[in-house]
Amino acid sequence: MSDHAALNVAAAGFDAIAEEVSGPRGAKPRRVLSRRNIFLYGTLILIAVYYLLPLYVMFVTSLKGMPEIRLGNIFAPPVEITFEPWVKAWATACTGLNCDGLSRGFWNSVRITVPSVIVSIIIASVNGYALANWRFKGADIFFIILIVGAFIPYQVMIYPIVIILREMGLYGSLWGLVIVHSIFGMPILTLLFRNYFASVPEELFKAARVDGAGFWAIYFKIMLPMALPIFVVAIILQVTGIWNDFLFGVIYTKPDTYPMTVQLNNIVNSVQGVKEYNVNMAATILTGLVPLIVYFASGRLFVRGIAAGAVKG
Amino acid sequence: MTTRQNGRPSQLFRNLNAKIASIPMVLTALVVFLGGTAWTVLYSFTSSKLLPRLNFVGLDQYERLWAAPRWMTAIENLAIYGFLSLIFSLVIGFLLAALLDQKIRFEDTFRTIFLYPFALSFIVTGLIWQWLLNPDFGFQGVVRQLGWESFTFNPLYNAEIVIYGILIAGLWQGTGLVMCLMLAGLRGIDEDIWKAARVDGIPMWKTYLFIVIPMMRPVFITTLVIIASGIVRVYDLVVAQTSGGPGIASEVPAKYVYDYMFAAQNLGQGFAASTMMLLTVAIVIVPWAYFEFGRRRHV
Numbered sequence: 001m002s003d004h005a006a007l008n009v010a011a012a013g014f015d016a017i018a019e020e021v022s023g024p025r026g027a028k029p030r031r032v033l034s035r036r037n038i039f040l041y042g043t044l045i046l047i048a049v050y051y052l053l054p055l056y057v058m059f060v061t062s063l064k065g066m067p068e069i070r071l072g073n074i075f076a077p078p079v080e081i082t083f084e085p086w087v088k089a090w091a092t093a094c095t096g097l098n099c100d101g102l103s104r105g106f107w108n109s110v111r112i113t114v115p116s117v118i119v120s121i122i123i124a125s126v127n128g129y130a131l132a133n134w135r136f137k138g139a140d141i142f143f144i145i146l147i148v149g150a151f152i153p154y155q156v157m158i159y160p161i162v163i164i165l166r167e168m169g170l171y172g173s174l175w176g177l178v179i180v181h182s183i184f185g186m187p188i189l190t191l192l193f194r195n196y197f198a199s200v201p202e203e204l205f206k207a208a209r210v211d212g213a214g215f216w217a218i219y220f221k222i223m224l225p226m227a228l229p230i231f232v233v234a235i236i237l238q239v240t241g242i243w244n245d246f247l248f249g250v251i252y253t254k255p256d257t258y259p260m261t262v263q264l265n266n267i268v269n270s271v272q273g274v275k276e277y278n279v280n281m282a283a284t285i286l287t288g289l290v291p292l293i294v295y296f297a298s299g300r301l302f303v304r305g306i307a308a309g310a311v312k313g
Numbered sequence: 314m315t316t317r318q319n320g321r322p323s324q325l326f327r328n329l330n331a332k333i334a335s336i337p338m339v340l341t342a343l344v345v346f347l348g349g350t351a352w353t354v355l356y357s358f359t360s361s362k363l364l365p366r367l368n369f370v371g372l373d374q375y376e377r378l379w380a381a382p383r384w385m386t387a388i389e390n391l392a393i394y395g396f397l398s399l400i401f402s403l404v405i406g407f408l409l410a411a412l413l414d415q416k417i418r419f420e421d422t423f424r425t426i427f428l429y430p431f432a433l434s435f436i437v438t439g440l441i442w443q444w445l446l447n448p449d450f451g452f453q454g455v456v457r458q459l460g461w462e463s464f465t466f467n468p469l470y471n472a473e474i475v476i477y478g479i480l481i482a483g484l485w486q487g488t489g490l491v492m493c494l495m496l497a498g499l500r501g502i503d504e505d506i507w508k509a510a511r512v513d514g515i516p517m518w519k520t521y522l523f524i525v526i527p528m529m530r531p532v533f534i535t536t537l538v539i540i541a542s543g544i545v546r547v548y549d550l551v552v553a554q555t556s557g558g559p560g561i562a563s564e565v566p567a568k569y570v571y572d573y574m575f576a577a578q579n580l581g582q583g584f585a586a587s588t589m590m591l592l593t594v595a596i597v598i599v600p601w602a603y604f605e606f607g608r609r610r611h612v
Contacts, residue, residue, distance in 0.1 A: 040412065040415055040417060041417070043412060044412055044413075044417070044423050047409065047427070048423060048426045048427070051426050051427055051429070051430065051485070051489075052426060054430075054441045054442065054445060054485065055429075055441075057441075057444070057445060058441055058444070061444065069450065070450075073455050073458060074444075074445070074450050074451060074454070074455060075455060123337045123338075126334045127334065127335060127337065127338045129334070130331040130334045130335050131335075134330070134331035134334075135331075136331050136332055136335075139331075139335065142335070142338055142339050142342040142343070143338075143342075145342040145343070145346055145347060146338060146341065146342045146346065148346075148598065148602055149341075149342065149345075149346030149347075151538070151542040151594055151598045152346060152350055152591060152594065153542075153545055153546055153567070153587065153590040153591060153594055154546065155546075155566075155567055155570040155571070155583075155586075155587040155590055156349065156350050156353045156354075156587045156588065156590065156591045157345055157346070157349040157350060157353070158574070159352075159353060159365070159574055159580070159583070159584070160345070160348065160349035160352045160353060161345065161349065163365075164344070164345075182337070183341050183345055186337070186338065186341050190338065214330065215330035215331060215334070216330070240432055243434070244433070244434030244435070244436075244437075245434075246434065246435065246436050246548075246549040246552070246553075247548055247549065247571075251571075251575065261434050261436045261437075261549075264436060264437070264440070265436050265440075265552065265553055268440050268443075268553075269553070269556060277444065277447075277450070280440065280444070281444060284437050284440045284441060287434070287436070287437055288433045288434070288437040291432045291433060291434070292429065292432055292433065294432070295428075295429055295432035296425070296429070299421075299425070300421075302428075302432070303424070303428070303493055306431070306490060306493060
């Protein structure tokens with residue numbers, strides 16, 4: 001059946017008609033400069049320019065001095081390249097009374113992101129494993145609550161969590177925020193791991209059980225090594241998600257431990273002083289740099305992560 | 314029976330381990346998601362100010378909420394932003410996916426470019442577009458510099474159209490995701506469908522409109538639910554781009570909730586507003602969850 005289909009596609013490739021009738025699954029047109037191709041690539045390039053423009057403007061602005069910004073055009077490349085805005089954004093920009101720049105927010109974000117990613121993934125992977133391979137009665141009900149809960153606006157749950165954290169003595173602390181990120185990352189990550197572990201052949205699992213391996217032994221010796229790609233996907237998902245978080249950071253931490261996004265917003269949108277657009281843009285790039293690096297380095301895995309999170313497998 | 318159980322974990326022990334491992338999930342589902350939601354809804358009927366207190370006042374908070382101009386602006390903004398954002402992101406996302414599905418070269422490069430804004434936070438997105446839409450230096454300034462002195466495109470400082478300025482930024486950030494979901498849907502369409510349509514001489518746009526899109530209904534519904542629940546939450550973008558201004562022109566419900574809970578110390582209002590947000594989401598989610606989980610149970 002599939003052979004037959006493949007043969008058909010190959011035949012279509014040699015077919016003269018295939019050049020006239022275009023379809024996404026058709027053969028690749030041989031003429032490079034056909035009208036269709038010019039239109040297609042022209043549109044794509046135009047849209048790509050639109051999507052890239054903000055990044056370009058941001059970058060260019062951050063390399064200009066303020067006089068040049070006031071006189072010039074935001075799209076023009078810098079005449080005199082200066083890295084001063086970057087240095088200032090990183091080391092001396094002020095938020096309130098603190099004038100040690102974004103570096104403080106950066107390190108806070110690192111201190112928040114690393115434990116949050118680790119804790120949330122450990123919890124969710126074990127959850128997903130239990131749901132896929134060790135079902136107990138009622139497990140599905142909790143899972144459905146979890147998935148539906150992912151759509152409940154955070155605003156409905158933020159105050160009860162404030163109370164819970166206060167009772168635990170964790171309100172305003174780093175570990176309080178780690179718990180919050182683990183809670184709100186749980187639905188999507190549990191889904192991710194559950195779907196992955198459910199796709200592992202059952203024979204493997206049964207064989208391990210015949211050999212006497214228990215819950216944790218199977219998890220650590222069989223499932224964990226096999227699930228490494230999905231762990232990478234989960235890490236990508238969590239690093240970008242937690243690094244980009246603003247709402248939880250502003251609610252559950254104190255000004256001294258604000259994550260980078262919150263500090264960035266405070267620097268750029270502060271009402272005092274003269275607006276230094278170049279410093280603001282340098283600060284904005286610095287904050288976006290970590291998720292961008294993760295995104296460009298991970299390539300297809302990032303897509304797989306959001307697709308796995310979005311479309312239920 | 315007992316001999317057979319030798320050499321493998323007993324029934325009770327097995328269940329116990331899985332149950333212990335699921336404690337975080339059970340606690341999150343019951344205490345935070347169910348309990349937290351019920352708690353907030355319950356306290357929205359009280360006159361809590363600085364601290365949550367159980368002195369019930371009926372629907373007072375809701376009456377006050379719907380009489381507040383700021384809330385009405387927030388709801389109106391959410392309606393405009395939500396409606397346009399849904400339509401545009403579905404249309405643009407689908408068109409981009411269809412373009413990428415033409416067996417083009419450099420597909421990965423184009424996809425990477427269209428999706429990268431999605432990796433950025435709303436704060437970063439909002440600040441970029443605040444700069445691009447700056448009336449003196451941004452688009453407006455550049456066009457005026459080119460000689461068109463009367464050109465006006467200043468959404469962020471015009472109360473009438475500020476929400477469209479936020480929409481531009483939101484679409485830039487979010488369409489890549491929709492494109493990815495749509496592309497996955499398009500790749501799931503059987504090749505034979507395309508061949509059959511081609512044999513019958515149906516033009517491509519007609520094939521898309523009358524055959525492919527109806528076939529992708531589940532993808533559209535999932536995407537719709539994901540975008541819709543994201544729209545209701547929109548908060549950081551507004552905070553970064555306009556801080557709700559000019560005046561209160563770009564307020565959104567999520568910001569109203571935050572301001573009343575943590576800045577104005579008027580918890581009751583915050584709870585009532587967040588309950589209204591929950592209700593908005595429920596209108597979208599409940600029918601979807603019913604079909605999704607109801608259908609799965611029958612299979």
